[in-house]
Amino acid sequence: MHLDVQQLRDFYYRSQLGRAAQKGVRDKLAARWGNCRGLTVAGYGFAVPLLRPFLGQAERVIGLMPAPQGVMHWPADGANHSVLCDEARWPLTNDSVDRLVFMHGLETSEHPLALLEEAHRALAPQGRAMLVVPNRAGLWARRDVTPFGYGRPWSRGQIARVLDEAGFLLSGHGAALFFPPSGSGFWLRSARSLERAGGRWAPEALGGVWLVEAIRRDTAPRGLKLAARRPVRVPLHSIAFITY
Numbered sequence: 001m002h003l004d005v006q007q008l009r010d011f012y013y014r015s016q017l018g019r020a021a022q023k024g025v026r027d028k029l030a031a032r033w034g035n036c037r038g039l040t041v042a043g044y045g046f047a048v049p050l051l052r053p054f055l056g057q058a059e060r061v062i063g064l065m066p067a068p069q070g071v072m073h074w075p076a077d078g079a080n081h082s083v084l085c086d087e088a089r090w091p092l093t094n095d096s097v098d099r100l101v102f103m104h105g106l107e108t109s110e111h112p113l114a115l116l117e118e119a120h121r122a123l124a125p126q127g128r129a130m131l132v133v134p135n136r137a138g139l140w141a142r143r144d145v146t147p148f149g150y151g152r153p154w155s156r157g158q159i160a161r162v163l164d165e166a167g168f169l170l171s172g173h174g175a176a177l178f179f180p181p182s183g184s185g186f187w188l189r190s191a192r193s194l195e196r197a198g199g200r201w202a203p204e205a206l207g208g209v210w211l212v213e214a215i216r217r218d219t220a221p222r223g224l225k226l227a228a229r230r231p232v233r234v235p236l237h238s239i240a241f242i243t244y
Contacts, residue, residue: 002108003147005070008046011147017183020191021146022049025132028176028199028211029101032130039098044090044119045105046147048074048082050132054099055081062097064090066105088114092122103132107151116166123216129168131159131212132176140181140208148181148209156204159212168214174199175207 011018030053041054042062052075054061063082065071071084085091087109100119109115119129134141136153143149160170178198179191187194198207 001150002066002068003046003104003150005046005065005072008069008104008147009072012046012049015183016188017146017181020179020188021148021177021181024179024191024195025103025176025209025211026050026053027195028174029130029132032172032174032211032213033099033128036099040096040124041099041101042092042097042122043101043103044087044115045069045103045108047101047103047105047132050101050103051081058099062092064092066108069104069108087111088118090118090122094121095124095127097122098124098127100127100129101132102129104147104151106131107133107153112162113166116162116168120167120216125216125218127216128171129214129216131163131210131214133159133210133212135175135205135207135210137205138177138208140177143181145183146181148177154210156210156212159210163212163214167217169217170212171215172213173204174211175204175209176211177208178202178206181208 012022029050035057036054037057038059040060041058042064043051044064048063051061051063061081063074064085065082066087067084071082073080074082083091100123106112134148134153136155140146140148141153163170179194180187
């Protein structure tokens with residue numbers, strides 16, 4: 001199920017837990033991708049909390065928001081960069097995106113393979129996608145007090161398989177949100193320290209979300225090789241002619 005865009009906005013921008021979660025994930029993404037100057041960066045789902053650092057450096061930044069979720073003006077303090085779209089039909093040309101991040105998109109999708117195939121179409125050759133999805137073994141997927149408690153949580157192996165099927169190569173992985181999904185003042189004050197410690201020493205499986213990076217794979221479609229395909233010959237006597 002898709003959460004409403006207003007619920008997502010309220011969590012990430014109006015709650016302390018949401019702001020802590022936003023920072024925990026965004027810092028990992030920024031560390032992985034570094035400077036994106038001159039690139040086109042897009043996010044699908046409700047990924048806009050992760051896109052703000054790229055506004056001042058990327059050539060274009062686009063927030064793609066699925067129709068069942070709804071759309072909002074983003075950023076609130078500037079020109080709009082967000083657009084409403086169908087999950088398998090994005091208003092983007094082929095090969096037009098250099099970096100693409102998913103958050104609250106894959107786990108709520110009714111057709112995840114079709115969604116990833118659309119991402120494959122929009123990404124430039126060697127373009128990179130980052131999937132932020134709830135870890136099915138983590139605490140964040142087990143509580144519905146955050147958006148990560150909705151939809152389908154994933155294991156890392158499941159993500160790898162669907163990415164392979166959609167034409168991607170896994171290029172890196174990590175985890176984030178090692179602090180519990182609690183609005184308690186103690187845990188919120190400890191969130192930054194726990195996130196740093198978890199990223200250095202804790203097993204990735206203890207994180208609340210997976211961050212899985214993939215690159216677009218450009219290969220011939222699966223099935224018969226082109227050389228093995230032959231035109232089908234139809235005998236003339238088997239053709240029926242219809243006149244009007």
